[in-house]
Amino acid sequence: MKKAQYALILVFLGLHGFTQAQIKATTSSGDEIVLYDDGTWKYAKQSAIEDEPFVMPVPSTNGAILTGMPAARCKIQQLSLSANQITDDEEWIIRNDLETSEYEVPNTFRGIKGNLPDATPTSYRGMMVVKAIYSEAHLFLIYGNNFAEGRFLVIMDREATKVLHVYDFKSYEYSPDYIMEDYSFIQQRTNWAAIEGNVLYVAHSHSTYAASSKGMNSYITAIDLTTNAVLWRSKPLVCNSSNFLIVDDVLVTGYGFTNEKDFIYTLNKHSGQVVQTLPVKSGPSAILRKGDKLYVRTYNTDYLFGIQH
Structure with missing residues (x-):
């Protein structure tokens, strides 16, 4: 509301x-x-979310890699790079004929109505929808007090007619140790989510220096949708890009920040283990796929990667 x-x-x-x-x-x-x-x-057409959320327990801050899983076979290889104009994100998408998997959410402060499906609930427990991601079968709705937050994740069918899962990630918001002066900046939000099979993959990060949270941010967590148990959690500092992709048996993620080292990572989707660590010139912001190519947008450089199945 x-x-x-x-x-x-x-x-x-x-x-x-x-x-x-x-x-x-x-x-x-x-x-x-x-x-x-x-x-x-x-x-008036919005459906109401009455479901109670599953409250996620306090997560590991060191990562929890699942052992005994098969090795990932998929690899990616850099094909090219070119400088960008920093502010030409939309032109980059149009020029490369790319598609995103996000709806535009309402923003009354900017007069934006958004393009969510009619029935989409724009609030949950007093928080507004701040991000809406869609896949072929699902709609992922992230709710926070403002656009810098993202505590609740609601998963619905694609048409927003049925609630499938609701998660409360309050325990994921703050690291157990941090620089006190930076407390206002270290709240981690739900950045992205995807489902494959019976597994939910979800990313959390904040938008400040890693040192502010003592290096304990920017994780991906894999959750069993039947039991709500955490299957694995990546090491920290692997994903603060606006999205990640599932490509064959890996997740492709990006991490970077001002005056920090910037990388594209691939993670084994079965275990969370890092498979590849590929340096880039600046912090990755978006990773989009077209065919067997990955288009990666970083702060000042655009990359093209090939997928090796």
């Missing part, structure tokens, strides 16, 4: 059993919404 900032045509609803008054309204753009008496609102 969000603060109402639109011209409204109000039609009162006679609702019974509600402690909070609700008003049906239409925005100046023609969207039907429900207005609450505390000044918040939601789109």
Whole structure:
């Protein structure tokens, strides 16, 4: 629910059993919404999430690699690199005919309506949706108090008609040790999620120096969707890119930050073990696939990698 900032045509609803008054309204753009008496609102077509989250236990900060798994066979190889203009991200996507797997989420502060499926819940437990990722079968919704946070992960079917899983990653937000002066910057958020088979892969990181959290950030965790048990957790400092990809039997991730070493990693998807460590000139921000090529956007350089199956 969000603060109402639109011209409204109000039609009162006679609702019974509600402690909070609700008003049906239409925005100046023609969207039907429900207005609450505390000044918040939601789109009328949104489904409500009533499911209780599974609260994830405190994770390992050193990583927890699963042993006895088969070795990963997939490798990637750098084919080319070229300097970019730093701010030409959209042009890079268009020029290379790439596709992302994110919806644009609403942002009332910037006047952005977004393009989420109609039924998508834009709030959960008082937090707003800050990122929406889709795959062929799933919709991954990340909720936080603001766009710098991401505590809850809600997994729905692609059409946003059914809630499949809900996770609370509050215990993942802060490292057990940190530089006190940097506390305001070290809250780790859910950055990306993907499902293959019965395994959820999810990335958490913050957006400041690794030293601020004593090097304990930027992990990928693999979770069994049936038991909610952690199967493995990567070593730290492997993924603060905006996304990662599952490619054959590896995850392709990126890590980097100002005045730190920057890398593309591949991880064995069965164990979390690092398979390849490939240096790049600056911090990776996006990793997109087209056919057997991986297009990697870093702060000031664009890379092309080939996939070796």
